[in-house]
Amino acid sequence: MSGATLLKETGPREVFCGLTSIVWLHRRMPDAFFLVVGSRTCAHLIQSAAGVMIFAEPRFGTAILEERDLAGLADAHDELDRVVNNLLERRPEIRTLFLVGSCPSEVIKIDLSRVAEKLNHQLKGKVRVVNYSGSGIETTFTQGEDGALKALVPLMPPSENSQLLLVGTLANAVEDRLITIFKRLGIEKITSFPPRQSTELPSVGPGTKVLLTQPYLTDTARALRDKGAEIIKAPFPLGVEGSRLWIEAAANSFGVDNSLVQTTLEPLIIRARKAIKPYKEILNGKKLFLLPESQLEIPLARFLYMECGMELVEIGTPYLNREMMDPEINLLPENTRIVEGQHVEKQLDRVREKHPDLVVCGMGLANPLEAEGISTKWSIEMVFSPIHGIDQASDLAELFARPLKRHDLLSSKQFAKF
């Protein structure tokens, strides 16, 4: 085990809420609809994060809680029933309806599980209604996906068959490439969760081996384990090394011959290392500070240290699941400072004191830091970019090299003026 220094911090936080994950989940499952039960603020957040679709009917919306609901003057449950029935009448193509809780719906204690149960009874299987929380109370934005997937686990059919289950949303093209690799290794049955159609939920049971593609699916992993699945322990598939170890862990658990794994991966690894090289020249030796937001911070730091030569000043993470993160933490250098939780003011003080070359942070903190001359990278970009797998490693490195290049260009232009 690496000798990383693990610390905890509490205080004011600066993160997006779980509603944000609707943006990638609704693209993944086009037959599903996400109905946020929330305020106008929630509606604005989700609309500006997802953009307004002009040519297609949106697959998300907000049932807005008005002042009468918030003051308890109207029965919000009845109002919600009415909104859902109108929606389903108008949009008969919806197969799964996610009722997504928010801060306001939780504060006034709307019981969405009761609403979902009632609607499921009424709809008699024509549409499946599930509920989860996307609220920003003490949560971060990637937990929205964890909540949505956990809500689907009880609906997965049982199976004893041997299969590899990839868990976590990936870009379809990236997922196809990873599946092709596993097929070449002789793993025959590979399914993914969430599926590309919400009605095609994969099965789960004692023969299922779960390979997590994202590090923020703690509750989903626990629910799958409760269904008898085995969770494969591995680093996450970011960068050449993380992806190699991730694929090897799955191959080992299926008894695939190691020499077949090596010969399959070798050409991909050679190509990817060559592609990373120009970005490594920019990143090598630069100081990196990651503020907590996406829960991808530890795997990203490991990649940027191991494969791009960056120096890790501090890795912030909103939550630390030791069991899931140990394979990552073991790859970090001695005395790496990992801080779980956030006290944003204190963290910003440390950023200013250490003056790193690059800070990975939320959008709200990026502009002020840029104004102070510190280069930044939005952590939310990592969940919208196809960054997983060996083939994507150079694109991942490029995402971090870009702000440093821009910073250099701007500095040289300023010098040219004088």
Ligand code: SF4
């Ligand atoms: S769920 Fe909470 S944090 Fe998210 S937009 Fe609504 S009110 Fe804001």
